[in-house]
Amino acid sequence: MAKSLIVVGAGVFGVSSALAWRRRYPDASVTLIDPKPLNDKNPDGNWIVPTSEDTGKIIRTAYASSSYTELAKEAIEMWEVEEPYLKYWRKSGWVVPEKIEAGSLNKGTDMSRERFFEVFPNALLEDDEVLKEDKSPGWVEASAALAETIQTAIREGVNYVPGEAAGLLWNVGTCIGVKLGDGTEFTADFVVLAMGCWTKDFLQQAGVTSHGVNFEVAGITVVGIQLNEREYEQYKDMPMIAIPEKGEILPPTRDGVIKTNNAISFHAPDLSSRKIPLILPDNHPYFEENIAMLARFFPGLQHAPIAFRRYCFDAFTPKQDFIISALPGYEGLHVATGGSFHGWKFLPNIGNYVADMLEGKLAADWVDKWAIGAKMSAEFIHPDIIPKRSADLTIQE
Ligand SMILES: Cc1cc2nc3c(=O)[nH]c(=O)nc-3n(C[C@H](O)[C@H](O)[C@H](O)COP(=O)(O)OP(=O)(O)OC[C@H]3O[C@@H](n4cnc5c(N)ncnc54)[C@H](O)[C@@H]3O)c2cc1C
Incomplete structure (x- = not known):
């Protein structure tokens, strides 16, 4: 039995x-x-x-360990073909604006500035930044x-x-x-x-x-902005943006929310009190970091309302x-x-x-x-x- x-x-x-x-x-x-x-x-x-x-999570194979890369490849094969996963899998790829060494991120191929600006008009790129594109990662409405x-x-x-x-x-x-x-x-x-x-x-x-x-319990701050219908149409097929040592920006969900992860993570206090705040205050420096990422790549969306701003914790080994x-x-x-x-x-x-x-x-x-x-x-x-x-x-x- x-x-x-x-x-x-x-x-x-x-x-x-x-x-x-x-x-x-x-x-x-x-x-x-x-x-x-x-x-x-x-x-x-x-x-x-x-x-x-969460509104969105990234699915990618770039790891510093070949065992985890293989595990992620196996997961992606299932995301690509099996129900109920397939319906949520969005193979957007990502672009990495890279000045410093991009850690374990897959570096991909060069992307021209012209192509980048077609998708992200008026984004702020520094003169010595290069753009690397990888079409294999995707994301999921989590x-x-x-x-x-x-x-x-x-x-x-x-x-x-x-x-x-x-x-x-x-x-x-x-x-x-x-x-x-x-x-x-x-x-x-x-x-x-x-x-x-x-x-x-x-x-x-x-x-x-x-x-x-x-x-240990560690945290990341996440901030989402709400797009209107026109903005959603403009950005719905964008690649993710992975900014080395800063965080990621995910494409809009079907209800038009673009999310940033602030990847400068932090040691969090004990959660057992159940009194950890959910909401990230809008005068907190971590909030400013999330907003700075958005302002850099979407200068035309500064008016967009904040859909959510919050702390998110994980068990970090x-x-x-x-x-x-x-x-x-x-x-x-x-x-x-x-x-x-x-x-x-x-x-x-x-x-x-x-x-x-x-x-x-x-x-x-x-x-x-x-x-x-x-x-x-x-x-x-x-x-x-x-x-x-x-x-x-x-x-x-
Ligand atoms: C901001 C952020 C972004 C991330 N982005 C990515 C990403 O892009 N890609 C990726 O692969 N990973 C990502 N991760 C990591 C990933 O989200 C986590 O590793 C994963 O969700 C952890 O899942 P879990 O099941 O361990 O925990 P949880 O999702 O926290 O599940 C634990 C569950 O236990 C339940 N629970 C607690 N106490 C009790 C109780 N007493 N009785 C019954 N149930 C209880 C809770 O309600 C909860 O549902 C991210 C993490 C964070 C914080």
């Missing part, structure tokens, strides 16, 4: 894991628990938006794609429970299930915690030693490897987290690796990188985005 599974957390790691297990074992009972309503557009200010929820993947999982038999896990259930030293805040209990052969930034706090609260779950592992000393209990600012693209395939881990079949190369207590990658795998400063976050009461 197929082993049953509970996954706590419906971000990319959790959703991908639940769906992969159900597809591998169509008779298995699979429960996916998360308090967020699907397609929540109005989050409570004290409940920060989960990392996987929240919409994730919501549809959750719906796919539900259709395929995953039991989606909108609730908040409050503790774990034990039979002597074996984890046998999860208890919700309202007292409801679920039991299964395997429990996978895919709670992103909240994973460590939850383990601590559940009385589980979490020394091996080695990540020492070398940006994921943590996909059993918890040593706690039979039945597993962790799938540590997205480290690059985990989203793996929505279609990371669950297969979580399933392999549950069955003890994970390839040795990945065990070396992802298992608790493993040696990890030798170098940062996505070095452009390592936290370099500490945020001055104002706590909202």
Whole structure:
């Protein structure tokens, strides 16, 4: 009989894991628990938006590690052909205005200034900047794609429970299930915690030693501007812009929002208080950095209203490897987290690796990188985005 599974957390790691297990074992009972309503557009200010929820995420293969490049290629093959992913995949390519060494970004081929200005009229380029174009990266409307993947999982038999896990259930030293805040209990052969930034706090609260779950919470600021219909038509087919050591600008979503990621990431405070502000103040220097990127490439859009401005956090591991592992000393209990600012693209395939881990079949190369207590990658795998400063976050009461 197929082993049953509970996954706590419906971000990319959790959703991908639940769906992969159900597809591998169509008779298995699979429960996916998360308090967020699907397609929540109005989050409570004290409940920060989960990392996987976003207008857009970048899908690309440029990594400093060939293992992750191959993993990303595998994901892209699925984005390009499989439902429900295919519908959301936008192969926009990107352009890199490059003065300094462009880190691990794929440098691509030269793009003329004339062509660049056709797409980005009046953009400000410095005399010594060159433009590199790569047509292979793409992007995805993240929240919409994730919501549809959750719906796919539900259709395929995953039991989606909108609730908040409050503790774990034990039979002597074996984890046998999860208890919700309202007292409801679920039991299964395997429990996978895919709670992103909240994973460590939850383990601590559940009385589980979490020394091996080695990540810090780090943040990025994101700002979106709202285009009108004419502006949307003008920019809808633009490539992404990847600005070395500064951030990225994504093309407009179908409802006309252009997003900037401020890639000068920061060490974030503990999230356990649940009082981390959601909204990035419009007088904060990080906000100014996001706006400066937009002003440089879209000087004609300075009037565009701000669609959102917020902090976004991820579980950042020492070398940006994921943590996909059993918890040593706690039979039945597993962790799938540590997205480290690059985990989203793996929505279609990371669950297969979580399933392999549950069955003890994970390839040795990945065990070396992802298992608790493993040696990890030798170098940062996505070095452009390592936290370099500490945020001055104002706590909202
Ligand atoms: C600004 C920003 C931009 C990024 N851009 C990219 C990109 O372009 N491309 C890319 O590949 N990656 C990108 N990333 C990284 C990627 O978004 C993350 O690695 C990934 O989303 C992490 O997913 P997760 O499932 O680990 O966490 P989350 O999405 O945070 O999911 C955790 C889930 O656990 C739930 N949860 C928490 N507590 C409980 C509880 N007690 N009970 C039940 N559920 C609970 C939460 O509600 C949440 O839904 C970016 C990250 C950031 C911050």
